[in-house]
Amino acid sequence: MGSTSRDDPGACKDGSAAPDRSFVAAAREPIIVAIFVLAGIFEVLSGDPVAHGAVLFAVGGLLSWDAVHRRHKEPDPSPAEPSVEPMLRPRVTPLIVSAGLAYAALVGTFARYTWPATVSVVGPGAAGVAVAWRRPTRQAKEPLGLDPWGTVSWVAVFLALALWELAALLLQPSLTTPSAAHPTISTLTDPVLASHLGRSITLSLWLAFGWLLLER
């Protein structure tokens, strides 16, 4: 959970980091873990399946364990080491696009919250996390820094979304009862996901976004 300059591409090569960057690195992992734990708590409180909350707690726990494990391991051969070798990036081919669309069309036929739908979504999700876990951090070619105020504007948008969603959740009759008057994003997407076409389009977008993330 502590600061590891080798996990912070912005840190200096000799291991020392600027004080502000060092602070960010030290605070980063606890913040990410806290986000997962908080999301897990709300997942359970809102009456969603326990497994969903358990996944969030598990990711938070594994990230904590991983950070502690890496901190006590010298030298660090873990995938946290930025890769010097150019990485082989997965390429989008017509075959992959066809396979993705076929997957979305097939899985879209399954009703939500059924075992076939569960297996079909958990499989790619778990595979994606496993790839992300094993993959070495990419060597940056472009400048590391982003304009702080520009970045803050993005943070503000996502924070506003999270708070608006939380407000809608808390304004429901109860945490486990959806409200038409104060709909959450899940409630608003229910009509879309009720149809085969809606599920297939959503799954296509979900899969494409996952692929885009693994290309990073």
Added chain:
Amino acid sequence: MNSRDITVAGYLAIASSGVALELLSHLSQSRIPSFEQVLSRLMRTRSGRIGVVAGWAWLGMHFFAR
């Protein structure tokens, strides 16, 4: 305008802000990073990368898995 309209309007306003930021980021001399740049920066670290991908996996579970 009832409470549902206000709630939906809030979501639309937030989504519009995101779209506006993305458009502004593509202007020359813009100090605002694109969403892709923010994502790339976030995923440069191991914990950030795993966190983002796990968030994506959870989204799929949330909407489809029992």
